[in-house]
Amino acid sequence: MGYTEMGHIENEPQHEPAPHEPHKTGSAACETLEREPAPHEPHQKPHHDQTREHAPACPHQHDEKGHGDAHGHGHGHSHNHGEGVGKNRLIAALAITLVVMLSELVGAALTGSLTLLVDLGHMLTDCAGLTLAVIAAHLQGRPATTRRTWGWRRAEVISAALQSLLLILIGVYACIEAIKRLVTPEPIGAQMLLAVGIIGLMGNLASLTILIGAKSGNLNLRVAFLEVLNDSLGSVAVIVSAVVMETTGWVQVDSVAALVIAALIVPRAVMILRPAGLILMEATPKDLDLEKVREHLLTLPHVVAVHDLHASTVSTGLPVLTAHVILEDECFHDGHTVEILGQIEDCLQHHHEI
Numbered sequence: 001m002g003y004t005e006m007g008h009i010e011n012e013p014q015h016e017p018a019p020h021e022p023h024k025t026g027s028a029a030c031e032t033l034e035r036e037p038a039p040h041e042p043h044q045k046p047h048h049d050q051t052r053e054h055a056p057a058c059p060h061q062h063d064e065k066g067h068g069d070a071h072g073h074g075h076g077h078s079h080n081h082g083e084g085v086g087k088n089r090l091i092a093a094l095a096i097t098l099v100v101m102l103s104e105l106v107g108a109a110l111t112g113s114l115t116l117l118v119d120l121g122h123m124l125t126d127c128a129g130l131t132l133a134v135i136a137a138h139l140q141g142r143p144a145t146t147r148r149t150w151g152w153r154r155a156e157v158i159s160a161a162l163q164s165l166l167l168i169l170i171g172v173y174a175c176i177e178a179i180k181r182l183v184t185p186e187p188i189g190a191q192m193l194l195a196v197g198i199i200g201l202m203g204n205l206a207s208l209t210i211l212i213g214a215k216s217g218n219l220n221l222r223v224a225f226l227e228v229l230n231d232s233l234g235s236v237a238v239i240v241s242a243v244v245m246e247t248t249g250w251v252q253v254d255s256v257a258a259l260v261i262a263a264l265i266v267p268r269a270v271m272i273l274r275p276a277g278l279i280l281m282e283a284t285p286k287d288l289d290l291e292k293v294r295e296h297l298l299t300l301p302h303v304v305a306v307h308d309l310h311a312s313t314v315s316t317g318l319p320v321l322t323a324h325v326i327l328e329d330e331c332f333h334d335g336h337t338v339e340i341l342g343q344i345e346d347c348l349q350h351h352h353e354i
Contacts, residue, residue, distance in 0.1 A: 087137040090224055093207040094130040097228070100203035101127055107196030111189040114181050115241050115257040116196060118174040119234040122265060123200075125170050126227045129163035133224050153315040160223045161276040167227070167269035174262035178255040185252050190245040193254075197238035204232035226268050234261045282312035285319050288352060293321070296347045302328045302340055311354070321354050 101123040108116040136159035139152035207228040211221060241257035244250060284290060290309050297306045305326040313319050325344065331337050348354045 087134060087141075089210050090130055090134045090137060090221070092210050093224060093228060094127065094134060096203050096207045096210075097123060097126050097130060097231070100200050100231075103196055103199045103203075107192055111193045111196070112186055113188045113193050113238070113241075113254050114174075114177055114186075115234075115238050115254045115261065116193060118170070118177070118258045118261050119200065119231070119238055121170045121173065122167070122227075122234055122261065123231060125163070125166045126224075126231060128166060129159075129227055130224055132159040132162055133221075135159070150314050150318075153318060156315045157276050157279045160272055161280065163223050163227065164269040164273035164276065167230075167265050168273070171262040171266035171269065174258050174265070178258040178262070181255040181258075182252055185255070188245060188251055188254050190242045194239060194242035194246065197235050197242055200238065201232060201235035204228055204235055208232060223272050226272065230261075230264050230268060233264050237261050279313045279315070284311045285313050288319070288321075288354070293323075293348070293352055296351050297323070297325065297344060300340065300343050300347065302331045302336055303344075304328055319354050321348065321352075 101120065104116055104120040104123055107113070108120050136152075136155040139155040142152050144151040208225070211225045211228060237257040237260050241253045244253045288311050290311060293311075294306045294309055297303055303325060306323055307326070308322065308324040310323075311319060311321045327337070327340060331340060
């Protein structure tokens with residue numbers, strides 16, 4: 001599910017941060033509770049024995065209608081232990097795609113086929129996309145720092161968005177050029193086109209075999225799988241157009257095949273661009289209802305109010321939730337704060353899978 005971060009609890013603000021402890025795996029909740037002492041209360045030392053895992057004391061102080069204050073984060077870190085394997089799969093698929101692209105480059109030059117030219121552009125985009133995916137897979141494996149608290153995990157989403165935009169541009173170009181060639185067809189070498197199409201299909205099927213086992217792992221692998229799948233369908237279109245031209249002499253079929261490839265490219269690119277865009281815009285995760293989160297938190301004992309409730313996604317499998325939770329003042333006298341932190345953690349984990 002993710003790791004758990006819990007906060008240091010104190011009755012008096014500290015000028016020095018509480019020491020950090022290592023992460024532990026488990027549910028995702030992070031709460032930092034702090035209360036400003038009333039003027040008549042004596043100053044107390046912080047209770048370090050009540051510290052929970054890996055969250056510093058919150059420096060903010062609030063006083064709202066006599067209630068203590070909780071400012072918290074809930075976030076799940078779904079660290080993919082197969083990231084190295086995913087990167088190796090991407091590298092292997094990239095190598096095969098480069099070989100196929102070179103064969104299509106030679107074939108497009110010799111045959112003059114628009115279908116092959118568009119498929120070559122698609123393959124070129126795939127090579128650029130797979131290269132970005134490999135770089136993103138490497139970057140997101142880097143550890144977090146104080147400068148980049150989530151590491152490079154957002155690189156996955158940026159890479160997917162760039163690949164999708166490139167695919168859309170290729171699709172638009174294919175449509176424009178195909179319409180031109182329908183009006184003014186050009187002679188095409190059908191036999192060479194058929195040979196290159198078969199080589200391309202075999203290479204793409206090999207890449208699909210490599211990627212299919214890990215395509216559900218993250219957004220990059222899904223994008224790479226869809227791109228290679230599109231390439232396979234594009235190779236089928238090349239083969240069909242070559243057979244039709246060889247048997248009937250109808251050269252306009254090359255432009256029709258190019259339009260078919262464009263129709264395959266654009267919708268799938270939009271399918272990837274939409275979720276990537278939502279993540280970059282920090283939209284609330286699709287299956288998370290913030291009002292239900294608020295309702296569940298308000299049912300917990302001693303929770304008075306929940307403000308500033310926000311949720312977003314850093315990268316695939318890494319949702320983040322932040323909230324400002326107001327507690328009854330008595331919680332800071334009878335030691336209920338740690339217990340409430342645990343209840344908030346359980347609520348987020350069991351009801352909302354955060």
